[in-house]
Amino acid sequence: MTHPVLRAQDLRRTYGTRVALRGVSFDVRRGERVALLGASGSGKSTLIRCLSGLETTDPGAGRIEVFGQALQEGGRHSPRIRALRRRIGVIFQQFNLVGRLGVMSNVLTGLAADTPLWRGLLGRYTLAQRALALDALDTIGLAPQAFQRASTLSGGQQQRAAIARVLVQGAELVLADEPVASLDPQSTRRVMDQLAALNRDAGLTLIVSLHQVSLARRYCHRVLALRDGELVYDGPSAALTPSFLQQLYGTAAEELLHDDHDFAAPAAEAPPLALAA
Structure with a gap:
């Protein structure tokens, strides 16, 4: 067992x-x-x-x-x-997205544990990391909204973006x-x-x-x-x-x-x- x-x-x-x-x-x-x-x-x-x-x-x-x-x-x-x-990925009721940031940037925070602090603060993610985030958004049907501000999404879309963040994390x-x-x-x-x-x-x-x-x-x-x-x-x-x-x-x-x-x-x-x- x-x-x-x-x-x-x-x-x-x-x-x-x-x-x-x-x-x-x-x-x-x-x-x-x-x-x-x-x-x-x-x-x-x-x-x-x-x-x-x-x-x-x-x-x-x-x-x-x-x-x-x-x-x-x-x-x-x-x-x-x-x-x-x-x-371990955690999805909350309130989405926990930063509304003024783009959907892609919010999803990329799922990689924070594996990214040097200065890169995360400046949004300097690698091309491979950005491709991973885009793949996750495509999986949950939000690739067309990747560069919209998170605040422009509906509640359901924001929750799906939170799911994409967990996917990027590799939970x-x-x-x-x-x-x-x-x-x-x-x-x-x-x-x-x-x-x-x-x-x-x-x-x-x-x-x-x-x-x-x-x-x-x-x-x-x-x-x-x-x-x-x-x-x-x-x-x-x-x-x-x-x-x-x-x-x-x-x-x-x-x-x-x-x-x-x-x-x-x-x-x-x-x-x-x-x-x-």
């Missing part, structure tokens, strides 16, 4: 008196496409930040491994975290934190289709945080469901019937089923599985 691409063990995170993560544990294998599902405040964003190394877990608690090596343990980052982070594991939460249904489909294609065709391992169960059922075979910082379900997305969601979330299930008709999943309903231990 090969090592999981990602292994989370007993992750705990508190902010003052608020508990954001309560002993979360799971493995993700190479090439999986996993939905991280939960209502607002369930701990999805905190988990994404911990998995990417942007935050640490509570002191003395938990361990996160990526590619068979420790990223952090007991609330402390590994000495190898910089090298490991280069293989093997992509963590997407609510990447379509602020997009209209058409842009949502375009972005989710793009992420699914990259998982299928480029072999990227994908964990995508969502708050609509219909998107999880349509685009991911596996779901990790959080409630109040606790992992309450780990299994096939097809099992997430309305009645099972009601069992998991109670009245909060209504938030996850909101606008479900816009992204109806073709999969047949399956009987609910056991809750996560």
Whole structure:
């Protein structure tokens, strides 16, 4: 058996008196496409930040491994975290593009870790690097907009530019934190289709945080469901019937089923599985 691409063990995170993560544990294998599902405040964003190394877990608690090596343990980052982070791409809800810069320049920031600081600050990227960025933009359908200011793009286009930045980085594991939460249904489909294609065709391992169960059922075979910082379900997305969601979330299930008709999943309903231990 090969090592999981990602292994989370007993992750705990508190902010003052608020508990954001309560002993979360799971493995993700190479090439999986996993939905991280939960209502607002369930701990999805905190988990994404911990998995990417942007935050640490509570002191003395938990361990996160990526590619068979420790990223952090007991609330402390590994000495190898910089090298490991280069293989992890993070896509945020708010795009994090510099609006006054061109799309190509924004995408090229994905190469910052491999570019001398003075070159990055002056925009002095090599021809090979620029060709790599243009190829990434072509892959996600934005090559014609390569030299437009990022601020002129639609929300969906800006999110696709953020995906191109991850491609240029050469990420093997992509963590997407609510990447379509602020997009209209058409842009949502375009972005989710793009992420699914990259998982299928480029072999990227994908964990995508969502708050609509219909998107999880349509685009991911596996779901990790959080409630109040606790992992309450780990299994096939097809099992997430309305009645099972009601069992998991109670009245909060209504938030996850909101606008479900816009992204109806073709999969047949399956009987609910056991809750996560």
